[in-house]
Amino acid sequence: MTTKPTVLFIDDEERIVRSLRMLFRGRCEIFATVDPHHALDIVRRERVHVVVSDQRMPIMRGVELLRQVKEISPNTMRILLTGYSELEAVVASVNEGEIFRFISKPWDPVELQETVQRASAISATLFDAAEELKLKREEGVRRDGTGFLIIDEDPATAVAVRQIVDADLQLDVPVHWSTNLEEGFELLANHDIGVVVSDIRLANEDITGALKALKQNNPEIVTVVTTPHRDTGVLIELINEGQVYRFLPKPAGRTLLGRNLASAFAYHQTLRAAPKLLQSHTVEPIRKESDQRLVSRIRGFFSRMRRGGSDLAQAYEGA
Amino acid sequence: MNALAETAVDEAPSSPPPRLDANLSSLVKTIDPLTPEASINEVSELFLAPETQQLLSIPIVQRGRVVGIVSRYQLMKIYMKMYGREVYGRRPVSSMMNATPLLVEFGQSIEEASHLITERMQFPIMDDFVIIEQGRYVGLGVVIDVLKAMEERIERKNRELAQAYSRLKSSQLQLIQSEKMASLGQMVAGVAHELNTPLGYVKNNVEMVNGTFSQTVELLAAHHQLYRGFVGELEDETQLEQAVGVIEQYADDVNPEVMADMGELLNDTLYGLDQIRELVVSLKNFARLDQAKTDNINLNDCIDSALVIARNNLKKRAEVVKQYGDLPKISCSPSQINQIFLNLLNNAVQAMEQEGEIVITTWTDDEFVNASVTDPGKGIPPESLPRIFDPFFTTKPMGEGTGLGLAICFQIVQQHKGRIRVKSRPGEGTTFTIRLPRQDRPPPAGSISGSQGGTP
Numbered sequence: 001m002t003t004k005p006t007v008l009f010i011d012d013e014e015r016i017v018r019s020l021r022m023l024f025r026g027r028c029e030i031f032a033t034v035d036p037h038h039a040l041d042i043v044r045r046e047r048v049h050v051v052v053s054d055q056r057m058p059i060m061r062g063v064e065l066l067r068q069v070k071e072i073s074p075n076t077m078r079i080l081l082t083g084y085s086e087l088e089a090v091v092a093s094v095n096e097g098e099i100f101r102f103i104s105k106p107w108d109p110v111e112l113q114e115t116v117q118r119a120s121a122i123s124a125t126l127f128d129a130a131e132e133l134k135l136k137r138e139e140g141v142r143r144d145g146t147g148f149l150i151i152d153e154d155p156a157t158a159v160a161v162r163q164i165v166d167a168d169l170q171l172d173v174p175v176h177w178s179t180n181l182e183e184g185f186e187l188l189a190n191h192d193i194g195v196v197v198s199d200i201r202l203a204n205e206d207i208t209g210a211l212k213a214l215k216q217n218n219p220e221i222v223t224v225v226t227t228p229h230r231d232t233g234v235l236i237e238l239i240n241e242g243q244v245y246r247f248l249p250k251p252a253g254r255t256l257l258g259r260n261l262a263s264a265f266a267y268h269q270t271l272r273a274a275p276k277l278l279q280s281h282t283v284e285p286i287r288k289e290s291d292q293r294l295v296s297r298i299r300g301f302f303s304r305m306r307r308g309g310s311d312l313a314q315a316y317e318g319a
Numbered sequence: 320m321n322a323l324a325e326t327a328v329d330e331a332p333s334s335p336p337p338r339l340d341a342n343l344s345s346l347v348k349t350i351d352p353l354t355p356e357a358s359i360n361e362v363s364e365l366f367l368a369p370e371t372q373q374l375l376s377i378p379i380v381q382r383g384r385v386v387g388i389v390s391r392y393q394l395m396k397i398y399m400k401m402y403g404r405e406v407y408g409r410r411p412v413s414s415m416m417n418a419t420p421l422l423v424e425f426g427q428s429i430e431e432a433s434h435l436i437t438e439r440m441q442f443p444i445m446d447d448f449v450i451i452e453q454g455r456y457v458g459l460g461v462v463i464d465v466l467k468a469m470e471e472r473i474e475r476k477n478r479e480l481a482q483a484y485s486r487l488k489s490s491q492l493q494l495i496q497s498e499k500m501a502s503l504g505q506m507v508a509g510v511a512h513e514l515n516t517p518l519g520y521v522k523n524n525v526e527m528v529n530g531t532f533s534q535t536v537e538l539l540a541a542h543h544q545l546y547r548g549f550v551g552e553l554e555d556e557t558q559l560e561q562a563v564g565v566i567e568q569y570a571d572d573v574n575p576e577v578m579a580d581m582g583e584l585l586n587d588t589l590y591g592l593d594q595i596r597e598l599v600v601s602l603k604n605f606a607r608l609d610q611a612k613t614d615n616i617n618l619n620d621c622i623d624s625a626l627v628i629a630r631n632n633l634k635k636r637a638e639v640v641k642q643y644g645d646l647p648k649i650s651c652s653p654s655q656i657n658q659i660f661l662n663l664l665n666n667a668v669q670a671m672e673q674e675g676e677i678v679i680t681t682w683t684d685d686e687f688v689n690a691s692v693t694d695p696g697k698g699i700p701p702e703s704l705p706r707i708f709d710p711f712f713t714t715k716p717m718g719e720g721t722g723l724g725l726a727i728c729f730q731i732v733q734q735h736k737g738r739i740r741v742k743s744r745p746g747e748g749t750t751f752t753i754r755l756p757r758q759d760r761p762p763p764a765g766s767i768s769g770s771q772g773g774t775p
Binding site: 081 | 583
């Protein structure tokens, strides 16, 4: 009886496929194809734990493929492996593909093996709880008191989020707003926050490190980044080290922002109802030194921060 | 002499010249005016005085209000009559003054004053004008001063315009340069990305083969040990057991099947390295930094070189159909011609809303070497067609096009004494045709070249 995870590789360059197949030989049950449609058929047919897809393919973009994989099999972990890091593709990989990792070609073989292994383990536990997760994903529990936090210097963002939450979504929940990092984390420590809407720069300082640390400590808090800064490198880090839920270029239209805030809030509730899902947002350790310095500045807040109930903390830690 | 002691302040202002919007204050000559009762004799004396010699006329003011102006010309008319002075000399100046002098408000700008003057003044200029403020006399204004000030201003404006023009020209050059840099940057980024695919599997393959190689080394050592055991060279039985252990351990990792796979990976690796080499060579060819600026080349080679660079953009969206004719070599700047084709190819693929064929045709006629690039894209609206070669004209969304691509193509073609034409139907597609003169035969008499092609 095999306990090997099942992994699917898709790339329009057959040599990549062949190379990956060899790299994972003996470690996984491997499906590999150059045809995205064939790939989707496999996901429908088999219990696939991890899908590793190229981005640029003639028939279908990688993020589109991964979006469909998510629909067909939400417990399958999705990884984008690409040589092209255009902003558009990276943004789509967050917003549409909701991917676990963004890996650039050429990759490091050992790192890729480890990442796929970790993703497989997570996926296996999700599949084991598939029935329960399916229910939780569908029902969505309303938690009163859970609010939004905006970390942004731009009052327009705060105004827009407040209008959306109150008028468009008609959620009777608090919306907090802070224009600096310490104040924002003070709010996080003292209030029950479900969704953080944040820019990535405050007072000319890069605050992505704080968002990464937040995900590390409080994976149930869903982060929506809205910013005028368009740096694919930063965004890739926000995927791998910060598991950002949405990335919206600023200024985002009210409809777009509204739709994404609604889905972020709903997803936060799903995460609370089904803490097992939190594992699927396990992040990479923070690598950049500047990020680490920032994190040490706000470390004190984390110890005071509530986890969404002790059960949640246990479930996450136990994972 | 009761009349005027001239107290002209500020004779014609030397420098700096008055500002365009400055009021008349700089031009006012504060001259003591005459009263209406002053006699013509007195006026004549005054006109002869050295202080007033430069004035054409003198204002006449009663209780602060301007009532008229008297000019040398009018006096001259009197004195030219027989006994003029005797007959008219004692009469008051009011009897012959111009009672409707040109009045200009003190607060008006020199420019406005000049408009008034040119509208109202008669030529030859016989009168100056009177400057008043809220109806009260301020001083005399000299027409020539106004005209001089205006002339200076026009000169200054001309200088400013010339400066602005040269600034504009240099910033346009900068823009063209930055457009070139931007397209170069795009190209480099595209090729760098293109390199990542072969690099990806080459690196992975080599690391895997390397791993297998290390295992194979250990395995060989074990086999050697085994061999020594067979031929009786081993004294210690446990060494044999160790060797067998190693061989068993690696049975899964190193076996003929795996070796065959590794062989395949090495073949892929060689293929990948070839791809990388090809990309690097094409980059080098494209930029031609290490070659002569002008060279005798075949246009087909330029297109091929541009195609390799554009491949990353074309791939997956367009099939390229090459219909190359036999072309004579022409002398041109290959890197520039490459740039034209790269630009046309990128435009072609951007115009395509769905997958399709880009057809590249080359042919030759008596005078020209021709190349056309046809795409089945959305076409160019007829109203845009006459403007597509204009600098900064773009139909692409903000930030996507600088509107300099085709302008640069046009410039390059012109420098090569060639022509560029466009034929487009909205919804059906677009064809750009480049014609470059052949140098291998003299052009027939009466031929024209170097003109911009229009739409047929």
